[in-house]
Amino acid sequence: MANVTVLGAGAWGTAFGQVLADAGNKVTMWAIEPEIVDAINTLHQNPVRLPIVEKLPENMTATGDRRKAVAEVDVIIVTIAAQFARQALEEFKGLIPDQAVVVSLMKGIERSTDKRMDQVVMEALDLPADRFACLSGPNLSKEIALKQPAAAVVASSKEEVATRVAAIVSTEYFKILTSNDVIGVEMCGSLKNVVALAVGMSRGAGYGENTAAMIETRGMAELTALGVAAGAKAQTFFGLAGVGDLIATCGSPLSRNYTFGANLGKGMSVDEATKVSNGVAEGVPTTAAVVALGKKYGVETPLASAMLRVLNEGISCDQMLGEIFAEGIVAE
Ligand SMILES: NC(=O)C1=CN([C@@H]2O[C@H](COP(=O)(O)OP(=O)(O)OC[C@H]3O[C@@H](n4cnc5c(N)ncnc54)[C@H](OP(=O)(O)O)[C@@H]3O)[C@@H](O)[C@H]2O)C=CC1
Ligand SMILES: O=C(CO)COP(=O)(O)O
Numbered sequence: 001m002a003n004v005t006v007l008g009a010g011a012w013g014t015a016f017g018q019v020l021a022d023a024g025n026k027v028t029m030w031a032i033e034p035e036i037v038d039a040i041n042t043l044h045q046n047p048v049r050l051p052i053v054e055k056l057p058e059n060m061t062a063t064g065d066r067r068k069a070v071a072e073v074d075v076i077i078v079t080i081a082a083q084f085a086r087q088a089l090e091e092f093k094g095l096i097p098d099q100a101v102v103v104s105l106m107k108g109i110e111r112s113t114d115k116r117m118d119q120v121v122m123e124a125l126d127l128p129a130d131r132f133a134c135l136s137g138p139n140l141s142k143e144i145a146l147k148q149p150a151a152a153v154v155a156s157s158k159e160e161v162a163t164r165v166a167a168i169v170s171t172e173y174f175k176i177l178t179s180n181d182v183i184g185v186e187m188c189g190s191l192k193n194v195v196a197l198a199v200g201m202s203r204g205a206g207y208g209e210n211t212a213a214m215i216e217t218r219g220m221a222e223l224t225a226l227g228v229a230a231g232a233k234a235q236t237f238f239g240l241a242g243v244g245d246l247i248a249t250c251g252s253p254l255s256r257n258y259t260f261g262a263n264l265g266k267g268m269s270v271d272e273a274t275k276v277s278n279g280v281a282e283g284v285p286t287t288a289a290v291v292a293l294g295k296k297y298g299v300e301t302p303l304a305s306a307m308l309r310v311l312n313e314g315i316s317c318d319q320m321l322g323e324i325f326a327e328g329i330v331a332e
């Protein structure tokens with residue numbers, strides 16, 4: 001058992017807080033909004049972000065006070081929308097106990113710097129790599145909130161940290177595999193969201209399994225090539241955090257990225273799809289970062305580049321598909 005604080009009581013933060021509480025930990029949720037803090041403390045609910053859970057565990061409380069949130073904590077979990085993570089975490093700099101481990105659950109690339117969340121978290125908190133881990137996998141929050149069986153990968157450059165985090169977060173319904181490939185696990189989680197936008201768009205436009213499979217296959221090749229160029233291990237992309245999460249996210253209307261894409265495919269503008277999105281669709285800002293990373297590492301990113309044209313210029317689903325599968329692409 002450990003003292004664990006979750007920064008960000010969004011849909012995933014709250015569902016994950018429940019996992020941690022079910023695993024026997026003392027869980028504190030930190031949220032900015034007083035109504036979320038009050039609802040967790042008094043009603044044991046998060047009606048704003050995770051109304052599907054009628055009663056959150058008794059061993060989960062909440063606070064809006066940064067100092068109190070992280071005092072005497074063993075593990076800090078970060079689940080803040082990626083584009084706001086740096087700014088939010090800088091407010092915690094200097095407050096975190098020396099021995100505490102920080103675990104990122106976020107799946108995005110910072111648009112202003114094209115950095116992964118491991119880089120952002122360590123920079124913002126001035127945290128050494130041996131106190132950092134990331135957790136990623138096919139983890140649609142509503143399914144986990146309902147305690148359906150699921151699994152994720154925890155990666156850290158220090159094996160003991162990955163093992164310790166795995167022990168703290170494992171429950172009957174939530175299984176953990178460990179890895180030392182932080183870059184790979186980060187790249188898998190962030191990049192699959194761009195693929196989910198494209199698959200969602202094709203579904204929204206009325207296309208079926210064949211079209212989805214061709215986009216997913218191209219997406220796997222693209223995210224593996226870019227990840228490897230960034231320093232990841234290729235095998236990570238063929239595991240739970242890679243193809244596993246790609247299947248879950250590209251196959252479910254519970255995914256905000258898939259749904260965002262589907263709404264574009266049905267004819268909504270980016271602004272309209274943003275307004276109706278039920279939480280953050282990380283793939284939207286991450287798409288431009290993926291294109292920029294492709295240029296940086298000399299890796300072609302036809303899928304992300306076509307999705308960027310959808311987002312910036314409003315090209316159609318058929319144009320997007322035409323650009324992904326332009327002439328000259330080889331199969332291996
Ligand atoms: N939902 C899912 O199924 C999964 C999500 N993830 C990843 O987890 C991360 C969070 O997702 P999720 O919880 O679902 O998203 P939500 O949209 O439900 O919540 C976003 C969270 O970010 C917080 N936030 C936004 N802006 C700020 C800010 N300026 N300062 C502090 N906090 C801020 C929100 O706080 P507030 O409520 O106060 O606005 C909220 O806690 C994302 O990177 C996502 O990709 C990973 C696996 C599964
Ligand atoms: O990452 C996820 C599932 O693993 C959640 O996907 P969305 O952020 O698209 O909802």
